[in-house]
Amino acid sequence: MGLLKNIYQRASQADKSIILPEGDDPRVREAALQAVDSGLARVSLISKEPLDGVNTFHTEKDPLVYSLELLAAGEYDGLVAGATYKTADILRGALRNKTLCSGGLLSSFFLMETSLKSSGEEGAFLFADCAVIPDPNPKQLAEIAESTAASAEKILGWKPRLALLSFSTKGSSSHPAVEKVQAAMKILKEKNPGFIFDGELQLDTAIIPEVAMNKNPEGVLKGRANIIIFPDLNSGNIGYKLTERLGGARAIGPILQGMNRPVNDLSRGCSVSDIIDVIAFTALQA
Numbered sequence: 001m002g003l004l005k006n007i008y009q010r011a012s013q014a015d016k017s018i019i020l021p022e023g024d025d026p027r028v029r030e031a032a033l034q035a036v037d038s039g040l041a042r043v044s045l046i047s048k049e050p051l052d053g054v055n056t057f058h059t060e061k062d063p064l065v066y067s068l069e070l071l072a073a074g075e076y077d078g079l080v081a082g083a084t085y086k087t088a089d090i091l092r093g094a095l096r097n098k099t100l101c102s103g104g105l106l107s108s109f110f111l112m113e114t115s116l117k118s119s120g121e122e123g124a125f126l127f128a129d130c131a132v133i134p135d136p137n138p139k140q141l142a143e144i145a146e147s148t149a150a151s152a153e154k155i156l157g158w159k160p161r162l163a164l165l166s167f168s169t170k171g172s173s174s175h176p177a178v179e180k181v182q183a184a185m186k187i188l189k190e191k192n193p194g195f196i197f198d199g200e201l202q203l204d205t206a207i208i209p210e211v212a213m214n215k216n217p218e219g220v221l222k223g224r225a226n227i228i229i230f231p232d233l234n235s236g237n238i239g240y241k242l243t244e245r246l247g248g249a250r251a252i253g254p255i256l257q258g259m260n261r262p263v264n265d266l267s268r269g270c271s272v273s274d275i276i277d278v279i280a281f282t283a284l285q286a
Contacts, residue, residue, distance in 0.1 A: 011283035016077040021063035023047025031275035041283045072099035077286035082266030094263045107144045110253035121226040130236035131254035138183035147257045149195045163206035163225035164199025252277040
């Protein structure tokens with residue numbers, strides 16, 4: 001069974017309720033209709049216009065704020081927004097709600113499905129952080145790594161094999177940006193989190209066994225990383241979009257982690273299928 005088919009099937013079995021505050025957007029309306037018709041989730045829309053087959057209601061409040069309130073009150077299992085709202089609005093709204101905040105670091109990942117079946121997890125990877133923290137310090141970078149590994153294990157059932165990326169492999173270059181990744185590695189080693197990880201590594205060393213044997217022969221990953229941790233938001237955002245737009249990968253996300261209940265963001269350039277993918281993943285998170 002393919003990765004996405006498996007996610008959709010498990011989401012349907014989970015039978016979770018998802019609220020979409022942007023119900024006046026045509027893409028969101030079509031995604032909600034398809035999600036309900038396929039039994040993917042119990043979807044509700046906030047919209048001025050009813051939609052046959054989908055629970056729809058209107059509010060005089062800001063739809064995003066009201067949706068977050070309903071989520072915090074336990075009326076819904078998850079929230080998906082971002083087709084019209086900016087990422088910053090969604091993050092600020094979620095962080096202001098004390099019930100939704102876990103007290104941990106808020107970060108994100110993308111599930112990337114590529115055609116390279118011999119790489120990653122049968123061609124799939126998690127990329128983090130690609131949407132939230134512009135320049136994480138070593139402690140934050142280590143926490144992003146731990147959170148993403150936990151997400152891979154709990155939501156997808158993967159055994160995490162995590163690489164902390166850099167433009168340097170094991171001291172091949174010297175720069176403060178490299179030292180940050182080295183410091184994050186030191187923190188992870190001291191924590192001994194129970195999953196396989198290595199860094200600082202260049203991307204090819206992390207995912208191509210032949211390159212890993214040449215550049216990092218004693219490394220534990222052997223070029224088989226399925227989780228990629230980027231050193232900053234510049235590289236993370238550029239990296240996932242290059243992989244998607246030029247590499248032809250399918251990108252699901254950004255999926256936010258570090259909340260008590262799932263709140264997930266969309267790109268404002270999202271398609272109907274993008275929205276459905278995130279609804280499915282949100283149902284699994286819940």
